[in-house]
Amino acid sequence: MRISVIGCGYLGTVHAAAMASLGHDVVGIDVDRRKIAELAEGRAPFYEADLPRLLDEETRSGRLRFTTDFAAATGAAVHFICVGTPQRAGDDAADMAFVNAAVDALVPHLSPGDVVAGKSTVPVGTVAALRERIDATGATLVWNPEFLREGRAVQDTVAPDRLVVGIPDGADGERAGDRLREVYAQARARGGPVRGTPGATTELVKIAANAFLATKISFINAMSEIAEVAGADVAELADAIGCDPRIGRSFLNAGIGFGGGCLPKDIRAFAARAEELGTGHSTRFLREVDAINLRRRDHTADLVADALGDVAGRRVTVLGAAFKPNSDDVRDSPALDIAARLRSLGALVTVTDPEAIGNARRVHPELSYEPHLETALLGAHAVLVATEWEQYRHLDPERARELASGRVIVDGRNCLDADAWYAAGWDCIRMGRPALRHPAEERVLVGAGTL
Structure with missing residues (x-):
């Protein structure tokens, strides 16, 4: 045809x-x-x-x-x-x-x-x-x-x-x-x-689906905030509630939040259209879904800064620029947003990504980019996993330790083998999960600061 x-x-x-x-x-x-x-x-x-x-x-x-x-x-x-x-x-x-x-x-x-x-x-x-x-x-x-x-x-x-x-x-x-x-x-x-389906129903199907997925992600990220304060483990929480077939385990992975060209703008457009139709009260919850999602970006930058004590002048390597792996899409990317926030705090930020550096550079030309992973890790005082590409999920912590100056890794996607990183001498900071930290006397001295 x-x-x-x-x-x-x-x-x-x-x-x-x-x-x-x-x-x-x-x-x-x-x-x-x-x-x-x-x-x-x-x-x-x-x-x-x-x-x-x-x-x-x-x-x-x-x-x-x-x-x-x-x-x-x-x-x-x-x-x-x-x-x-x-x-x-x-x-x-x-x-x-x-x-x-x-x-x-x-x-x-x-x-x-x-x-x-x-x-x-x-x-x-x-x-x-x-x-x-x-x-x-x-x-x-x-x-x-x-x-x-x-x-x-x-x-x-x-x-x-x-x-x-x-x-x-x-x-x-x-x-x-x-x-x-x-x-x-x-x-x-x-x-x-x-x-x-009727025409109006069909128009609602896609945007309602995206609103539901965004809500599910922000829900588990809200639980992550509580888990961090209470000393709970959000991944185990997600596993437990995800066993209920009415809930399901997919899209219950706490992290730095969602981005891309669909979910963020679609939930805002949905809420705006509901207000035009006089039913804004029905989608008011989506404003909080959006707020929770954006709050994750500040929270992640704060985790990196807190782990370093003083982020100013410290080298931070951000693994990932795309909003998700297997894509070069950087629209509303949490990874790039967090990198820019860290830079505004005085950090010396290097971003790496297998596919998205070209697009990222057009959106955030003020950031430094390095296409080669090992070169990006050289001298880093802290490493942030912001996009869960396979090569980052399976990065060798021993090799990373040889390249980096510090021993702080922030797992923004909860995708690493934290025990392996801890065994290699790293302090592993996770989202909504107990951090794995070495006693202060076992940490490696870097310059005048203690990591």
Whole structure:
């Protein structure tokens, strides 16, 4: 089937490549000429596992091409809208400018019987607001939200755990539903069920899911704050309550909090939209979810400073810049935020990351970056694990001790073998868990201070 994908950012590029890999004839369209030139050569403009291979194979096969010309959408049976909905400048609401611009540019190229499928995360009410423009062309508008996990986005597209589609009532809606079932035939065979829901419900599904996940993360981080004061272990707490199938263990890992381009802005947009609808009291709790999450960043910087006694002039190595492993995405990254806060306290901060240094440097050019892990560790008085890349999880504490000057490691993701680090002579500071510290007389002297 011929498919157009409007918007070739993270979502659109993955979706276009995955649809081509399922055998469809796909054109990706975006206004960014440099991005399109890179994609046309089969190169991914961001890091995502398995995407470079897919782009290379599908552009070579001819099933996938990219252009800035919206006229290339003419003749496609299904048009996916995959543009971003960032937080609007000046308030918490979602900025719909890209969605509206995409629809305006696409409308002249639609034909009766076409299906326009929105995948962007949008405020409830968006479908109703857009429908008149789409209906006037004889095309049918449906909403089909994405549920991608960065680092697993290709897999989540070709073998999704569920497909949610909001289709209108009537014959046109039935035809649109049949068309999408055809598009996703292979994905449905590999993945989970298809759920057809009313339009407003479909708009709520993605943002409600993100709100729930954010709430679960902030809940365990709030418990972490209590555990630290009470002398409890938040990981054991999470294991115990996670045994209850009504709660579950996933997303109950205490740490420095969530970031990225979805959860933070989505919960703010959700709360803002609820207020516009006169139901702001229903999402008021999301303000506290957001506050708990942001508080983790100050708390982590304080843990590093407290462990060193005086952070000013001390060398701190931050392991990780991306908001999560297996990604180069630094949007609202807790790791970079904490690094900047430590720098503001006078620390000499070095950030390292396997993939995200280029993006990080554009956001925080004032920080120092080192791509090589061992070089980044040289002379460090303290080390902070801020992104749980596998190479950081399995870092040899003995080798790290040879490179560093100090013996303080702050495990911001609770992902290390703390006993192994302690046995190697490190003071291991954990999130919501008892710290493992050596007696003062056993600590290594560094300069005039005692670590």
